[in-house]
Amino acid sequence: MTATLETLAQQLREHGHKLTQPRCAVLHALLSTAKPLSPAEIQALGQGFCADLGLVTVYRTLELMEEIELVRPVHLADGCHGYVLATPGHTHHVICERCHAVIEISGCGMGDFLNFVAERTGYRITGHWLEISGLCADCQHIP
Ligand SMILES: [Zn+2]
Ligand SMILES: [Zn+2]
Structure with missing residues (x-):
């Protein structure tokens, strides 16, 4: 099953979280590529959907999404840390x-x-x- 904004929003709702504009922007960023994105890259891409998306919000959103297993952290060879959408x-x-x-x-x-x-x-x-x-x-x- 490929994730769409709709299925991801559904997952958020199942865990009692609303699809706010910043969350929507983070999901758009993650959906735009299959490669792991750093929080800064998510912020940059997400600002196309939510112009005032802040880095702190991105971190908080990722933390929440990791908790409900919507995203997964990935360790990259250069020691950096990226995020991808998780499949259940x-x-x-x-x-x-x-x-x-x-x-x-x-x-x-x-x-x-x-x-x-x-x-x-x-x-x-x-x-x-x-x-x-x-x-x-x-x-x-x-x-
Ligand atoms: Zn390659
Ligand atoms: Zn295993």
């Missing part, structure tokens, strides 16, 4: 180090490894963070 369910990202293209992979086959970790540590494993980086097919051809 358990997914991981494969990110191109060069052009920042992102592909989402559902599931991860980590079950056996997590069981092993649980056995070794006695922990009850409640979550994990896995990101994979590499060079996308296009970037492999760039010298």
Whole structure:
């Protein structure tokens, strides 16, 4: 299912949040590209829809949207931090180090490894963070 402004607004409403103009602007920015965007980039793109969109508002909006799993933070190879729209369910990202293209992979086959970790540590494993980086097919051809 591809996200549209309508499905995203619906998700916000389900969690009791209104689609305010700044939130709408942030969603427009995220919908405009499949690549992870930094908060500053979201602000710049979002200002096309909501001229007085402030950076603090962007941060607050992203925090809220992360809480209800509407967006996902992505760590980029250069140490920066971007955001992409999240699809529901358990997914991981494969990110191109060069052009920042992102592909989402559902599931991860980590079950056996997590069981092993649980056995070794006695922990009850409640979550994990896995990101994979590499060079996308296009970037492999760039010298
Ligand atoms: Zn690439
Ligand atoms: Zn996983």
